[in-house]
Amino acid sequence: MVQNGTEQLLTSDAVDRVVAQIDFTPLTGQKVYFQDQYIKDIKGIGFVNGDYIISSLRQQILAANCKLEEKAEQADYIIEARVGALGNDQHEVSYGIPASNVLSSVSALSPATPPIPAIPEISFAKKKQQVGAAKIGVFAYHRETKEPVWQAGVKASRSRSKESWFMGIGPLQSGTIYDGPMFAGAKIKRPIYQLFTKQYKQPEAPVPPVQYKDPHMFPIAKRLEQERQIEKIQHPDSDIQWAGHEEGSDQIKQLVDQASKLKPDEEEPAKE
Known part of the structure; x- marks a missing residue:
């Protein structure tokens, strides 16, 4: 066989x-x-x-x-x-x-x-x-x-x-x-x-930051994707084409809002 x-x-x-x-x-x-x-x-x-x-x-x-x-x-x-x-x-x-x-x-x-x-x-x-x-x-x-x-x-x-x-x-x-x-x-x-039958159990192994067998999107890829979406919103007249995203979609706006929170807040005028 x-x-x-x-x-x-x-x-x-x-x-x-x-x-x-x-x-x-x-x-x-x-x-x-x-x-x-x-x-x-x-x-x-x-x-x-x-x-x-x-x-x-x-x-x-x-x-x-x-x-x-x-x-x-x-x-x-x-x-x-x-x-x-x-x-x-x-x-x-x-x-x-x-x-x-x-x-x-x-x-x-x-x-x-x-x-x-x-x-x-x-x-x-x-x-x-x-x-x-x-x-x-x-x-x-x-x-x-x-x-x-x-x-x-x-x-x-x-x-x-x-x-x-x-x-x-x-x-x-x-x-x-x-x-x-x-x-x-x-x-x-x-x-x-x-x-x-019985189950075969393997001893637990050290847990790395990314599991070898699991799919994973690394942080740099997420950050680059977010930057591309922000660039599209801030420069709508750019010749760069971004496939798979409609202009002004709610998802892109959410990404922009999330990115703005990561930037230092502008100084507010002093209150009297």
């Missing part, structure tokens, strides 16, 4: 969980360069390889408001990372009679004996479990002096997928790569799920 999709989900989920544990906030506001020479040659399963890990770490660095430079000589600090594990394992447990071809092999030795077909697997219950694992270490040092300035330690995480069959009914699916209990790819109600 081909399990490429599940294997890639398990491995990438393990990488995502490890990266989400790494807190780059001690380097917030600093010019950093990410050294990827110890990661770029790593081969994984499908799309989960060195490039995926590098991009994930760069995203987490930017989420901590670090100034990521493209050249080492432009940075003050070098961030270096390495991968200690990237892969998955599979285990199967069957309760019943395993498949066997012993009798078929014995009957083939005797021409007088009619051929005996192989005995198929007869199981009352069956369980298949897959585990994806990833391990990443990160540290930083000053580019010029080579003095160590920070290390995140070595982070490791596992993702899990479990499939169960009972009396030929299944698979009942659960694990960290699913949003909830599944039966043959479809969601099922939790009471039935609790009878056969």
Whole structure:
């Protein structure tokens, strides 16, 4: 049975969980360069390889408001990372009679004996479990002096997928790569799920200012959008075209009102 999709989900989920544990906030506001020479040659399963890990770490660095430079000589600090594990394992447990071809092999030795077909697997219950694992270490040092300035330690995480069959009914699916209990790819109600499986809980990780898996609009993008709207109101005759906003809309007026509150108030005439 081909399990490429599940294997890639398990491995990438393990990488995502490890990266989400790494807190780059001690380097917030600093010019950093990410050294990827110890990661770029790593081969994984499908799309989960060195490039995926590098991009994930760069995203987490930017989420901590670090100034990521493209050249080492432009940075003050070098961030270096390495991968200690990237892969998955599979285990199967069957309760019943395993498949066997012993009798078929014995009957083939005797021409007088009619051929005996192989005995198929007869199981009352069956369980298949897959585990994806990833391990990443990160540290930083000053580019010029080579003095160590920070290390995140070595982070490791596992993702899990479990499939169960009972009396030929299944698979009942659960694990960290699913949003909830599944039966043959479809969601099922939790009471039935609790009878056969259990939730896999990961230890809580440090919470960075921006969650790795969550969409986020950074403050600079919000500020630039607000400035563009203010410019449109203050200079209506400008040749600049602003798409997606009607002139004089209530939303733009609210943005202008909010922006005016951020400016210093004008001095009021002295009261008599």
